[in-house]
Amino acid sequence: MSRYKHNLTSCIEPSTATVLGNVANCNLDDFQKAIKSAEIAQQEYYENTSASQRGVLLRKWYDLVIANQDDLAVILCLENGKTISEARGEIIYAASFILWFSEEAPRAYGHTIPSSLPDTTLMSTREPIGVCGIITPWNFPAAMITRKVAPALAAGCSVVVKPPSETPYSCAAFSKLAIDAGIPARIFQICPTKDRQAATELATNPIVRKISFTGSTGVGKLLAKLASQSLKKLSLELGGNAAFIVFDDADLDVAVEGAIQCKFRCSGQTCVCANRLFVQRNVAAEFTRKLTERVSQLKNGPGLDPSVTQGPLVNRSAVDKVIEHINDAVSKGAKVELGGNPLDNNPGFFFPPTILSGVPKDAMVAGDETFGPLAPIFTFDTEEEVIKMANSTEFGLASYLFSENVNRCMRVSKKIQAGMVGVNTGRISASEAPFGGIKESGYGTEGSLYGMEEYQVIKSTIIGNTHR
Ligand SMILES: NC(=O)c1ccc[n+]([C@@H]2O[C@H](COP(=O)([O-])OP(=O)(O)OC[C@H]3O[C@@H](n4cnc5c(N)ncnc54)[C@H](O)[C@@H]3O)[C@@H](O)[C@H]2O)c1
Ligand SMILES: O=CCCC(=O)O
Numbered sequence: 001m002s003r004y005k006h007n008l009t010s011c012i013e014p015s016t017a018t019v020l021g022n023v024a025n026c027n028l029d030d031f032q033k034a035i036k037s038a039e040i041a042q043q044e045y046y047e048n049t050s051a052s053q054r055g056v057l058l059r060k061w062y063d064l065v066i067a068n069q070d071d072l073a074v075i076l077c078l079e080n081g082k083t084i085s086e087a088r089g090e091i092i093y094a095a096s097f098i099l100w101f102s103e104e105a106p107r108a109y110g111h112t113i114p115s116s117l118p119d120t121t122l123m124s125t126r127e128p129i130g131v132c133g134i135i136t137p138w139n140f141p142a143a144m145i146t147r148k149v150a151p152a153l154a155a156g157c158s159v160v161v162k163p164p165s166e167t168p169y170s171c172a173a174f175s176k177l178a179i180d181a182g183i184p185a186r187i188f189q190i191c192p193t194k195d196r197q198a199a200t201e202l203a204t205n206p207i208v209r210k211i212s213f214t215g216s217t218g219v220g221k222l223l224a225k226l227a228s229q230s231l232k233k234l235s236l237e238l239g240g241n242a243a244f245i246v247f248d249d250a251d252l253d254v255a256v257e258g259a260i261q262c263k264f265r266c267s268g269q270t271c272v273c274a275n276r277l278f279v280q281r282n283v284a285a286e287f288t289r290k291l292t293e294r295v296s297q298l299k300n301g302p303g304l305d306p307s308v309t310q311g312p313l314v315n316r317s318a319v320d321k322v323i324e325h326i327n328d329a330v331s332k333g334a335k336v337e338l339g340g341n342p343l344d345n346n347p348g349f350f351f352p353p354t355i356l357s358g359v360p361k362d363a364m365v366a367g368d369e370t371f372g373p374l375a376p377i378f379t380f381d382t383e384e385e386v387i388k389m390a391n392s393t394e395f396g397l398a399s400y401l402f403s404e405n406v407n408r409c410m411r412v413s414k415k416i417q418a419g420m421v422g423v424n425t426g427r428i429s430a431s432e433a434p435f436g437g438i439k440e441s442g443y444g445t446e447g448s449l450y451g452m453e454e455y456q457v458i459k460s461t462i463i464g465n466t467h468r
Contacts, residue, residue, distance in 0.1 A: 009194050014081035014312040015302035015348040023168045026191040031201040034160045034189040038131045039207045041186035042158035046128050051106045054154055058102035060181035065095040072173055077303040079167040080141055081311040082266050084303055094142035096431035098150045104452050105154035121466040126456040128156035130209035133202030137215045138314055139269045141167035145174055147446045148212045155455040158187040162199045166314055168192040206230040217440050235444025235454045240397030241369050243390035244274035248283045250402035254424055256290045261426030267310050268373040272398035275369050278386050281379045288357050288377055292337045295353045312348040313372055322351050322372035329356050329363040391417045396439035
């Protein structure tokens with residue numbers, strides 16, 4: 001946490017709608033001090049560590065995360081509401097980015113370039129961009145931190161992190177373990193706050209050279225506008241509206257499992273969740289029946305109960321949005337196949353997994369991400385028609401398609417406008433897989449062999465008189 005004097009603000013536990021605890025509510029002064037201190041620390045850190053030493057520090061951090069994975073999972077489960085098994089999975093996923101970038105750190109290669117200038121040697125090197133502002137959402141309180149912080153630290157940058165105000169504890173726990181691993185505290189600063197105005201300092205302060213943001217498209221656009229004043233480098237991982245396409249030549253059981261994986265993960269609150277399920281007309285009834293049968297086995301409840309598969313949503317307005325999308329679709333002719341009504345007598349922000357069939361093209365859910373456990377099924381007749389439907393959105397994060405015809409899989413995945421396409425799988429996320437969107441889902445690539453570049457600048461060094 002910020003080491004400066006601050007007020008406190010409370011966090012709500014989504015399973016019970018009661019206060020989980022209090023955390024610092026950093027103000028503008030806290031952000032400015034953290035940024036200044038991160039600037040001084042970054043220069044020392046980069047000058048005093050080799051790339052492989054930074055890799056070793058990250059490896060120590062990874063080892064501590066693995067050693068503490070059970071406690072980290074409980075923290076994550078309580079603050080976010082996701083089930084304990086999902087929380088354990090997220091901790092391992094979060095740790096995988098630290099491990100990946102511990103190995104990428106020493107591989108920040110440059111080039112020697114044949115020079116056309118006489119008597120000259122030309123080389124390119126990669127240097128850290130400087131102080132990075134990191135802003136993350138509540139749905140993956142651990143993995144969104146490590147997917148950004150690990151490559152930044154590997155590159156030799158310092159970070160000032162504004163964790164999500166709903167779920168700041170995982171970030172605090174990960175940062176404590178990083179410091180225990182030997183990463184200097186001033187290199188990895190965290191400023192929790194509910195004060196959005198204070199947090200925008202990360203976008204406006206000229207010391208910050210890079211913003212990496214995951215969250216809504218509206219806030220992403222605001223940050224991009226503010227950051228343009230000092231021409232910061234940006235990575236924006238924003239909203240999605242993923243199409244999930246099931247062709248009549250698909251293995252429907254594989255498609256159903258894919259839908260479970262990507263629609264109901266974190267109770268539907270994942271940016272790569274299927275938002276629109278397009279099923280070819282002649283298999284729509286069978287797919288709907290199979291999906292309904294499978295989804296009816298899911299169980300809502302507090303995440304710490306190991307028999308629970310679906311935790312609560314993050315807050316009341318998230319529940320209200322699901323209800324709004326259901327009511328709108330039903331009023332336009334959709335049929336409720338499963339769920340559809342809030343759970344009775346429950347203090348938390350729960351909503352049962354819901355399936356709608358016969359959803360019309362003009363339903364609100366066709367254009368707006370629900371971010372909840374609603375699976376709306378639309379039908380289509382031809383490949384051409386479904387590609388058009390899938391692409392008729394300003395978003396382009398992830399999409400999924402199911403077919404046993406390899407030519408169709410290649411052809412359709414090429415035509416889908418999305419940064420990531422899952423073919424015959426609902427699971428696309430891994431530390432080695434490039435993660436990022438196109439269109440209004442943002443730009444920049446996280447994880448993978450490209451992830452560290454986002455935190456680097458390329459320097460050209462031209463040395464004359466080298467051939468004498
Ligand atoms: N592409 C992705 O990887 C990804 C991942 C998770 C969520 N999302 C998207 O995010 C949305 C849900 O998350 P959310 O409600 O937390 O989004 P949000 O944009 O409201 O908040 C994201 C983060 O930005 C902070 N923030 C908000 N306003 C700010 C400001 N003016 N200055 C600085 N920081 C500010 C929030 O406190 C939070 O930490 C969904 O639309 C979802 O699709 C995208
Ligand atoms: O919701 C955003 C991130 C999800 C993921 O990394 O799979």
